[in-house]
């Protein structure tokens with residue numbers, strides 16, 4: 260539940276909260292029956308007193324917008340329960356009109372995390388983006404100036420749906436294996452790899468199709484596959500990536516339509532699939548003729564060890580559809596990603612893209628082409644490869660200092676994330692409000708699992724927080740875990756309340 264507070268404002272905090280919830284109810288964002296977070300949990304997430312939340316909920320109840328139920332907490336009232344509705348106006352019953360697709364987006368844990376992370380007094384370890392102070396802003400400004408001077412009239416029109424030709428070729432060279440560049444006709448430019456995933460799902464999946472995924476996996480892919488009506492077949496991962504040994508039997512019995520994998524510095528686990536498993540996965544996919552989607556935003560961000568070939572580089576028979584993005588090695592705001600794969604697939608995806616958005620921003624495509632063509636992107640990635648391992652090590656040192664006995668964690672060789680487990684069966688969903696109280700946020704690992712597993716897991720991002728904040732963030736995390744452990748021992752009833760899922 261996202262609520263933004265202005266602590267400088269003259270408007271009391273409880274009214275800011277009730278006003279924003281009121282707006283969300285009338286906008287249809289909080290349908291009838293939605294449970295508001297329990298008062299104690301909401302107070303912890305917003306960093307206010309519990310009485311502030313009690314007053315805010317009372318305001319809403321006085322207007323008939325919410326109702327208190329013993330055992331169920333505070334629930335949004337049904338506006339259609341009388342002729343004009345409890346909201347005082349006759350309303351279209353929006354909730355009955357929404358497609359079931361939109362329901363898959365409704366992850367209360369993630370909403371809580373977003374709200375906590377947006378607080379100015381919270382250090383966020385939850386978000387997975389590159390460090391903004393490393394964005395090459397001056398360079399981008401001069402490139403955009405140049406583009407507008409020399410090609411503004413063209414670059415502000417539409418461009419081919421498949422993408423700006425020189426950028427397709429430059430990305431083909433960027434991915435070159437042993438000097439063999441990829442044919443530009445095999446590359447489709449997309450508005451971020453999230454769009455790539457959406458296009459792939461719309462093009463390859465019918466409702467009911469089975470998709471093999473890693474567990475845990477990228478949550479944006481979980482949402483896309485669920486929205487397409489796919490059924491998910493989770494395969495656990497270990498320190499060498501997807502447990503490919505479990506796959507053969509599953510494929511033979513269930514005949515999935517697709518395999519989705521993140522072999523390099525996986526989001527969320529930071530882990531990497533071994534060379535041997537890459538080969539075995541590809542062999543299996545070839546034998547059973549099942550396409551693999553390889554989602555690979557992070558492989559170039561290797562900080563140590565020997566680089567492994569991508570599945571796409573190993574693929575000789577057109578089994579792998581490769582997906583990557585500029586979001587992690589440059590910044591996410593340009594929304595530029597790409598898909599490389601067999602040309603019939605690229606052509607079909609382009610038809611689907613035409614329906615979705617016609618084409619991807621040509622000005623941004625031109626700027627990315629210039630960055631690639633003039634060698635700036637490689638220089639920038641080299642800079643990231645020298646800075647991020649330092650931040651990773653700061654976080655690992657801080658974990659060693661503060662979290663021994665509370666957490667177990669891994670040591671990723673690249674990418675953005677450290678993956679951790681709470682000890683003694685503590686649940687991350689219970690930790691979130693406690694962490695908010697101490698001023699830190701983490702990504703709940705449960706949201707990256709397809710099946711409610713991973714309750715004790717959490718993802719820690721080390722690229723976004725400023726280096727000087729990393730130790731303090733981990734210290735706060737340790738304090739929050741200790742406090743949660745204490746409260747579990749002291750007051751089981753309270754744990755029960757903070758553990759209640761919110762909608």
Ligand SMILES: Cc1ncc(COP(=O)(O)O)c(C=O)c1O
Pocket residue numbers: 387450451452453454477479521526554555556583584585586591595596
């Ligand atoms: C594995 C993976 N795939 C796709 C994306 C989406 O990236 P983009 O910004 O290109 O849409 C992300 C971003 O977090 C990611 O981690």
